[in-house]
Amino acid sequence: MILKSKKVFFIFSLAFISILFSQLSYKKESYPENIIIGKPTNNSIMISIMAIENTAIYINYGLDERNYTNKTEIIHSSKDQTAIFNIDKLMPNTQYYYRANYKSSDNEKFYAGDTNSFWTQRSIGSSFTFGVQGDSHPERLCDEFGYGMGISANQRNSGEARGCMYDPELYKKTLRMVDEDRPDLYFMLGDDFSISNLLPNYFQGDDSGFSQSIVDDIYINQRNFLRIMANSTALFPVNGNHEEARLSLLNTPLHNSSIFAGNARNRYFPVPTPNTFYSGNEKPIEGIGLLGDYFSFRWGDALFISIDPYWHSTRVTERIGGMGISRVTRPEVLRGTNPGANTGGMDSGTAMGVGTKAWAEIEGDWIRLTQSSGNLWDATIGDRQYQFLKKTLEESDAKYKFIFMHHVLGTGRGGVERATKYEWGGYNDKDEWEFDQERPSWGLPIHQLLVKNNVSIVFQAHDHLFAKQELDGIIYQSVPNPADPGYQEINFQAYKTGDLLPNSGYLNVEVSPENVKVTYKRSYLDKDETDSAMHGQIDYQYTIN
Structure with a gap:
């Protein structure tokens, strides 16, 4: 048996389009600027600009969009086609306007880009908004009829499965809505830069479809969409399982998966790493540097904390990428025509060519590396991250406290259903208390720690x-996909309580001294709009005090 995902070709196609998109001629009337801002503090901002290598760029900025009073030095874009500006000596709680200026090697004059804006850290007592999106999954592209590859005619006719959850036009519509709302901050909760489909062939010895540049292209492709809104809203990417950036893969045949993903993330996105404003993971990884995988910061009356189990679990607790080839050999499973049953909707395929290894020779290694250990105590944020979380919560006097992550435990389905289990709640799946023996130095499971420190909302994707649920006074908020043209309510069976709604859209969260208001704003393709399903409509809203 041999492996491969046909959907790799979708990734390649998207990546190829992204490269063409990022290398258009430097004429203002035709060039779409590619700017991502992030890592805002009380007195600084990071601005990442993509442009053709060796393009000269500088930024004007100031308090008035009609009168820029400051100017950066000129930076030439690198071989990565990036130019990174760290603008400091800014005033806190202030909106700044800025404009990038470009000059390619064959032009004599700079041309001015569009005016964008950003906020420095809001002061206590200020009102502001932030946004949250769930898994965008660009690799799970839908065809013109709203189905993915490998979906049989019977499944299409019965509505049993769609096998996809991404439409680029719908993603653009969601991001344009975010841009119109203009939140200060925006959190992506993972599975936005999937490289899962690339791993089986690579493991089998074919490295033609897996390299740093190919992984880079996946991250660049996301930039070409996120530039719609992240030029004026600070972006915070969070790792998901499909990013395949994992401690458990280091020093294994899939070592480069973690390294390539970590490198691309750091080079193409402003990732929060520890400084005087952000606290977080201070341990670098050889070949990447600081990960920015978990972090915290204060903004107005709110404390923001992002946590990550993937860089801290030494064993895999679910099939890597959800696609792991199991001992099941039914043809419909191995060909991916039963999406979600064994392959996570991804084909399993046909790696062939010079240098590839016979599947029989490596099946055992693949299973040991990519299949679940079967012990969910192996899913962990680790001792160092737990102590960071505990210290951050206990030392904060913020009125509101928000947690962001890909998913409770990083594996399984459900919200509060999983929050009572293993290192989150202390019990195993037989409702037997095992916490004291499994985490003897922690004191409290994660959920109980959050309750003790008055956490307001836990945001998760996956x-x-x-889905909005509540447990012991904490809201567990599962976040919808931003680009699912099937408007599906996937995995609803895992949720035994709470209010559930289908995709697509994003969450807009308003924070004020009086309360927090969470709004689910829906996204629809033009062709799918009806009187009761309009793009931008509010489908759910709640307030916490």
């Missing part, structure tokens, strides 16, 4: 639907 399950591909909107």
